[in-house]
Amino acid sequence: MPLRLATTQVDFAARFDAFLLTKRETAADVETAVKAILADVEARGDDALIEYSRRFDRIDLGEIGIRVPQAEIDAAQNAVDPETLKALELARDRIQAYHQRQLPKDDRWRDDIGVELGYRWTAVEAAGLYVPGGTAAYPSSVLMNAVPAKVAGVPRLVVTVPAPGGVLNPLVLAAAKLAGVDEVHRVGGAQAIAALAYGTQTIRPVAKIVGPGNAYVACAKRLVFGRVGIDMIAGPSEVLIIADRDGNPDWIAADLLAQAEHDVSAQSILITDDAALADAVEAAVERQLGTLSRAGVAAASWRDFGAIITVRDLEEALPLADRIAAEHLEIATQDAEALAARIRNAGAIFLGHHTPEAIGDYVAGSNHVLPTARSARFSSGLGVLDFMKRTSLLRCDAGALKALGPAAIALGTAEGLDAHARSVAIRLNLDRA
Amino acid sequence: MPLRLATTQVDFAARFDAFLLTKRETAADVETAVKAILADVEARGDDALIEYSRRFDRIDLGEIGIRVPQAEIDAAQNAVDPETLKALELARDRIQAYHQRQLPKDDRWRDDIGVELGYRWTAVEAAGLYVPGGTAAYPSSVLMNAVPAKVAGVPRLVVTVPAPGGVLNPLVLAAAKLAGVDEVHRVGGAQAIAALAYGTQTIRPVAKIVGPGNAYVACAKRLVFGRVGIDMIAGPSEVLIIADRDGNPDWIAADLLAQAEHDVSAQSILITDDAALADAVEAAVERQLGTLSRAGVAAASWRDFGAIITVRDLEEALPLADRIAAEHLEIATQDAEALAARIRNAGAIFLGHHTPEAIGDYVAGSNHVLPTARSARFSSGLGVLDFMKRTSLLRCDAGALKALGPAAIALGTAEGLDAHARSVAIRLNLDRA
Numbered sequence: 099m100p101l102r103l104a105t106t107q108v109d110f111a112a113r114f115d116a117f118l119l120t121k122r123e124t125a126a127d128v129e130t131a132v133k134a135i136l137a138d139v140e141a142r143g144d145d146a147l148i149e150y151s152r153r154f155d156r157i158d159l160g161e162i163g164i165r166v167p168q169a170e171i172d173a174a175q176n177a178v179d180p181e182t183l184k185a186l187e188l189a190r191d192r193i194q195a196y197h198q199r200q201l202p203k204d205d206r207w208r209d210d211i212g213v214e215l216g217y218r219w220t221a222v223e224a225a226g227l228y229v230p231g232g233t234a235a236y237p238s239s240v241l242m243n244a245v246p247a248k249v250a251g252v253p254r255l256v257v258t259v260p261a262p263g264g265v266l267n268p269l270v271l272a273a274a275k276l277a278g279v280d281e282v283h284r285v286g287g288a289q290a291i292a293a294l295a296y297g298t299q300t301i302r303p304v305a306k307i308v309g310p311g312n313a314y315v316a317c318a319k320r321l322v323f324g325r326v327g328i329d330m331i332a333g334p335s336e337v338l339i340i341a342d343r344d345g346n347p348d349w350i351a352a353d354l355l356a357q358a359e360h361d362v363s364a365q366s367i368l369i370t371d372d373a374a375l376a377d378a379v380e381a382a383v384e385r386q387l388g389t390l391s392r393a394g395v396a397a398a399s400w401r402d403f404g405a406i407i408t409v410r411d412l413e414e415a416l417p418l419a420d421r422i423a424a425e426h427l428e429i430a431t432q433d434a435e436a437l438a439a440r441i442r443n444a445g446a447i448f449l450g451h452h453t454p455e456a457i458g459d460y461v462a463g464s465n466h467v468l469p470t471a472r473s474a475r476f477s478s479g480l481g482v483l484d485f486m487k488r489t490s491l492l493r494c495d496a497g498a499l500k501a502l503g504p505a506a507i508a509l510g511t512a513e514g515l516d517a518h519a520r521s522v523a524i525r526l527n528l529d530r531a
Numbered sequence: 532m533p534l535r536l537a538t539t540q541v542d543f544a545a546r547f548d549a550f551l552l553t554k555r556e557t558a559a560d561v562e563t564a565v566k567a568i569l570a571d572v573e574a575r576g577d578d579a580l581i582e583y584s585r586r587f588d589r590i591d592l593g594e595i596g597i598r599v600p601q602a603e604i605d606a607a608q609n610a611v612d613p614e615t616l617k618a619l620e621l622a623r624d625r626i627q628a629y630h631q632r633q634l635p636k637d638d639r640w641r642d643d644i645g646v647e648l649g650y651r652w653t654a655v656e657a658a659g660l661y662v663p664g665g666t667a668a669y670p671s672s673v674l675m676n677a678v679p680a681k682v683a684g685v686p687r688l689v690v691t692v693p694a695p696g697g698v699l700n701p702l703v704l705a706a707a708k709l710a711g712v713d714e715v716h717r718v719g720g721a722q723a724i725a726a727l728a729y730g731t732q733t734i735r736p737v738a739k740i741v742g743p744g745n746a747y748v749a750c751a752k753r754l755v756f757g758r759v760g761i762d763m764i765a766g767p768s769e770v771l772i773i774a775d776r777d778g779n780p781d782w783i784a785a786d787l788l789a790q791a792e793h794d795v796s797a798q799s800i801l802i803t804d805d806a807a808l809a810d811a812v813e814a815a816v817e818r819q820l821g822t823l824s825r826a827g828v829a830a831a832s833w834r835d836f837g838a839i840i841t842v843r844d845l846e847e848a849l850p851l852a853d854r855i856a857a858e859h860l861e862i863a864t865q866d867a868e869a870l871a872a873r874i875r876n877a878g879a880i881f882l883g884h885h886t887p888e889a890i891g892d893y894v895a896g897s898n899h900v901l902p903t904a905r906s907a908r909f910s911s912g913l914g915v916l917d918f919m920k921r922t923s924l925l926r927c928d929a930g931a932l933k934a935l936g937p938a939a940i941a942l943g944t945a946e947g948l949d950a951h952a953r954s955v956a957i958r959l960n961l962d963r964a
Contacts, residue, residue, distance in 0.1 A: 182945045185938035196648060199638055207632075214882070215629060215896060220875050222909050223853070236946050269945060305908040324764070327909030331757070352954040359950040390949045420656070438924070442653050449647070449926035454954040457927060460939040463648060464923040475738040476655050476760030478921035488911035490897040491871070493882035494890060505618035506893040512615045512702060513669050516823045517792045521785040521887040 100366075100380070100404030105414050114407075118421060118472070122334050122363040122403055126313040129321075132288045135314075136321060139292035144299045150289040155231075157264045159284065164300045166266070166282040174271035183272060186237060189461045190276045193245040196463030200482040201249065206491065211501040214493035219486045221251035222327070224302070226294035227279070228309035228319075229270055231260035231286050237273035238459060242466050243308050243480065244277035250485035255279050256304055258294060260286020286311075291318035295326045306485065308467075329484060333471035334363035337455055338424035338444075340415050341379075342431040343372040346451065350375075351382035353428060353454050358399035359392040365403040367422065369415045376406050416440050423474040426455045445474045499525055533799075533813070533837030538847050547840075551854060551905070555767050555796040555836055559746040562754075565721045568747075569754060572725035577732045583722040588664075590697045592717065597733045599699070599715040607704035616705060619670060622894045623709045626678040629896030633915040634682065639924065644934040647926035652919045654684035655760070657735070659727035660712070661742035661752075662703055664693035664719050670706035671892060675899050676741050676913065677710035683918035688712050689737055691727060693719020719744075724751035728759045739918065741900075762917060763910060766903035767796035770888055771857035771877075773848050774812075775864040776805040779884065783808075784815035786861060786887050791832035792825040798836040800855065802848045809839050849873050856907040859888045878907045932958055 103113055139146040148160045175183070206216030227243045229235060240257070247255050257274050259266060261284040274282055283301055285293060291311075297303035306327040307319060319328045337357040339350055354366035370376050383404075387397055409415050412431060419427060423443035431437060434449040441447065445468030448455050459466045467480035494502065503522045510519035536546055572579045581593045608616070639649030660676045662668060673690070680688050690707050692699060694717040707715055716734055718726060724744075730736035739760040740752060752761045770790040772783055787799035803809050816833060820826055842848050845864060852860060856876035864870060867882040874880065878901030881888050892899045900913035927935065936955045943952035 181941050185941040185945075188938045189942065195642075199640075200650075205632055209628075209896075213895060217633075217897070223875060238942055238946065324904070324906065327906070349954070349957055352950060352957050355950040356948070356954040359948060386950075386953070391947065392949065396950060434926075441922075442656060443920075444922050446923040446925065449924065450928070452929050452932045452958060453925055453927045454932075454958065456943055456948075456951040456954045457932065457935060457939050458923075458925050459951060460942045461935050462646060462925050462927075463642075464650070464925055468923075469920075471757070473757065473760070474920065474922070476920060479923055481921065483916070487876075487902075487907065487909060488914065489874075489877050489907070490879040490891075490901075490912055491882065492879065492886055492891050492895050492897055493867075494886045494895075495883070496885050499885045499887075499890065502890060502894050505621045506890050508614050508618040509622065509671055509893045510889055512618075513671065514824065515789070515792055515889075516825065517785060517788040517819075517829060518889040518892060520819070521782070521789040521889045524782055524785050525885060525887065 100400055100406055102406050104408040105410055114418065117405060120403070122365060128313050128317050132314055132317045132321060135288040136292045136318060139289050139298065140296040147285050147289055147293055147298060150287065151285055154287055155260050155262045157261055157284070162264070164283050164285060166271070166284055171271045171275050171282060174266070174268035175275050177268045178272045182269065185461070186241065186273055186276055189238065190241055190245060192461055192463035193241055193465070194249060197246045197249040197465070197482050202483060202486065212495060212498040213502065214491070216491040217488050218491060219488050221253070221486050222305040224254040224256065224304040225252045225485055226256045226258060226304040226307045228290060228307065228311050228315055229257055229259040230311055230315075231262050235259065235267040235270045237267070237269040238466065239310065240270055240273035241277050244274065244279050246465065246480060246482050247485045248278045250482045252485050254281070254304070256294065256301065257282045258285050258290035260284070260290070288314045288318035291315060291322060295322035308480065308484065329467070329480060330469060330473065330477060332467070334365065335360045336365040336367070336424055336470060337426040337428065338367045338369065338419060338422050339428040339430060340412065340419060340437065341368065341370045341372070341375060342412060343375055344432050344451070345370070345375055345430045347375060347378035347382045348386075349451065349454070350379050350430060351386050354379070354383055354400070354404065355386055355390065355396050356454070356456050357426070358396040358404065359390060362395055362398040363403065364399045366400060367405045367407065367424070369407045369409060369418060371409050371411050371415070373408050376408050380406060412437060419444070423472045425468045425470045425474065426458070428453070428455060443475045445469045445479050533833055533839055535839050537841040538843055547851065550838060553836070555798060561746050561750050565747055565750045565754060568721040569725045569751060572722050572731065573729040580718050580722055580726060580731060583720065584718055587720055588693050588695045590694055590717070595697070597716050597718060599704070599717055604704045604708050604715060607699070607701035608708050610701045611705045615702065618894070619674065619706055619709055622671065623674055623678060625894055625896035626674055626898070627682060630679045630682040630898070630915050635916060635919065645928060645931040646935065647924070649924040650921050651924060652921050654686070654919050655738040657687040657689065657737040658685045658918055659689045659691060659737040659740045661723060661740065661744050661748055662690055662692040663744055663748070664695050668692065668700040668703045670700070670702035671899065672743065673703055673706035674710050677707065677712050679898065679913060679915050680918045681711045683915045685918050687714070687737070689714045689716065689727065689734065691716045691718050691723035693717070693723070721747045721751035724748060724755060728755035741913065741917065762900070762913060763902060763906065765900070767798065768793045769798040769800070769857055769903060770859040770861065771800045771802065771852060771855050772861040772863060773845065773852060773870065774801065774803045774805070774808060775845060776808055777865050777884070778803065778808050778863045780808060780811035780815045782884065782887070783812050783863060784819050787812070787816055787833070787837065788819055788823065788829050789887070789889050790859070791829040791837065792823060795828055795831040796836065797832045799833060800838045800840065800857070802840045802842060802851060804842050804844050804848070806841050809841050813839060845870060852877070856905045858901045858903045858907065859891070861886070861888060876908045878902045878912050
């Protein structure tokens with residue numbers, strides 16, 4: 099049974115607050131282990147990578163090599179069935195087209211007192227993409243992380259992916275090739291993050307690390323942050339669907355379950371002004387659950403974290419949606435556009451009845467790496483800007499400095515920073531030192 | 532004596548590597564203390580703020596109030612001398628004009644198969660700005676953090692600033708008023724960060740926290756990250772000056788000292804192809820040092836972390852500058868623009884002989900909150916985007932879903948995510964569940 103809330107309940111506000119604060123993950127305490135791995139890889143480089151891969155992945159990288167040779171990547175691509183490969187290519191092309199529109203523009207201007215101002219965007223010199231091994235090795239996720247980096251112009255894009263028992267997912271290698279990844283290394287865990295941050299003999303260091311991973315990987319990313327840049331630490335996925343009587347219960351149920359099947363900690367929420375729809379969706383979820391290959395996962399997620407909230411009218415749904423700040427927000431109502439325009443916090447909004455979130459996961463072109471756990475209140479999905487940085491540019495000539503200088507001297511003096519003031523005054527022959 | 536390096540040294544590469552890895556800060560281990568404060572403020576709200584302020588700042592907020600009343604802010608502004616106030620206003624206006632050009636554009640389009648795509652930028656609903664107390668309470672820093680938030684459209688901007696012994700810097704209050712800050716609270720330390728993140732009876736929570744602070748504040752920001760967004764954790768300031776024989780040794784020395792006077796951990800570096808200039812600058816630094824009110828700080832910084840690197844030609848300077856990735860890069864050479872165009876990593880570039888970095892600190896209009904400690908390799912200075920987030924938008928009609936759906940179904944199936952595939956198939960009457 100999912101949680102049922104209604105804004106008509108007298109204690110709704112308190113119940114909703116408690117719902118928002120529900121923890122869906124227990125943070126494993128892996129910091130001590132991760133710190134040791136990081137230090138070891140920093141000190142011993144490839145030797146440490148070989149040792150940890152032997153221990154954790156049961157492979158001998160000393161023998162088969164850390165870097166995956168191009169021939170192996172090509173062979174993997176050839177092994178993928180043609181329909182899936184075509185779908186991956188379509189996804190790659192659409193992700194590329196979408197993200198090209200995100201490329202920022204440089205700006206440079208001269209103001210009315212002659213100061214030249216501006217800023218310029220450049221790509222990071224190298225980026226690393228962590229790809230999880232095993233069942234969570236999703237080729238779509240490789241495309242979503244790698245394509246924006248290449249659109250940004252990152253000259254060197256490195257994938258690390260664990261190969262437990264020596265096995266790599268051919269779909270992952272194919273996706274890496276399609277996305278233009280420059281190097282693939284078969285190493286995972288905290289040791290892969292260490293290699294990307296500090297560099298080893300085989301893996302040169304990068305400036306930015308992105309991509310999802312388990313508790314060890316997430317902890318390692320947090321610890322190397324500062325030495326390199328990282329993306330957000332992704333939490334379990336979530337969807338919020340706002341629907342009115344127009345909604346199709348079977349379609350909505352399918353969308354709730356598409357989220358729930360990701361992970362037992364995933365969260366699916368329905369907000370509706372139609373109590374009959376709420377009941378119909380709940381029944382449809384129960385019906386569809388049984389037929390899923392990941393039924394156990396989806397059922398646990400729906401039972402533990404699923405919620406159906408009934409509201410008096412859709413007006414009431416807006417502030418609730420902003421507080422939930424969902425990673426994915428589907429609006430399946432008569433006037434989806436008007437509602438969407440009034441939402442402040444959401445990672446991505448899927449409008450209307452024919453836009454299941456799974457379309458955005460794969461082939462729409464927009465990015466599926468989106469802020470989870472209410473972080474859409476302050477952060478954005480992955481995009482081209484995550485692989486670029488802005489440098490500001492400033493140029494004064496003697497005249498411009500003469501015009502602006504006195505104010506800078508006044509503020510430097512007011513802040514007690516003599517040398518700041520002098521560095522301006524000395525150029526204006528005002529320095530009395 | 533600053534460190535002297537030359538690319539002609541046989542072991543230059545190793546020396547330069549060691550120089551880059553020099554730690555300038557020792558991280559104080561304050562995490563246990565900070566965790567206790569955060570938990571206490573979360574549990575007891577205002578009462579905890581009052582207790583910590585009594586203990587750490589020797590003031591009774593229970594008596595004088597946590598929030599600074601508008602009349603007190605107005606009075607502070609009236610107490611600022613007219614020349615300084617005018618300089619602050621000039622700075623505010625120029626920062627505003629600069630950052631307005633950073634406002635991102637929304638985008639929305641329909642592709643050739645009828646899919647509607649796009650994204651939209653919105654401001655965070657509330658932002659908190661931490662302002663340090665005591666001597667580091669810089670009004671320029673208030674403007675640099677607050678103005679971009681207001682340009683971004685943040686409806687509620689909250690300043691917290693400790694008032695040790697009850698004293699607030701009137702310049703800080705004046706700057707907050709000029710920048711359009713909505714609330715000022717006289718509370719500092721980890722307890723202020725806790726209040727901004729969790730909320731108390733007086734201080735409602737915000738979505739994003741920015742601003743510099745001591746080790747307790749930095750640790751608290753790290754710990755609340757995720758619950759709220761934070762800006763970069765700023766390290767000690769640094770400048771790199773690239774100069775050729777055209778450089779004026781006195782001017783360059785003044786600029787190096789303007790950086791060094793910030794903090795004993797600040798760093799000033801000169802790279803030049805002219806050995807005579809290197810010597811002249813070193814001598815000029817010694818001469819000017821004695822006259823500074825913060826001579827002790829500047830001397831320690833220059834002695835411990837200052838460096839002069841001589842290169843065979845300016846061509847050699849470029850890769851060194853990219854590895855240093857300086858917060859501030861001054862290029863005082865004949866052809867500064869051409870060199871600047873070939874630099875990838877720098878927080879801000881100051882071009883030509885008449886652009887001392889202090890101009891950028893105060894009145895140029897560009898932001899002085901810039902990436903330190905080599906993080907310009909992957910991050911940008913503070914700007915309007917730090918107070919906004921992007922929501923992606925997606926809409927398919929039945930026709931568009933029919934065109935794109937099969938590829939999504941193929942990828943969902945390939946990834947073993949049945950419900951993903953079904954959520955598309957069910958809308959295309961392809962579902963056989």
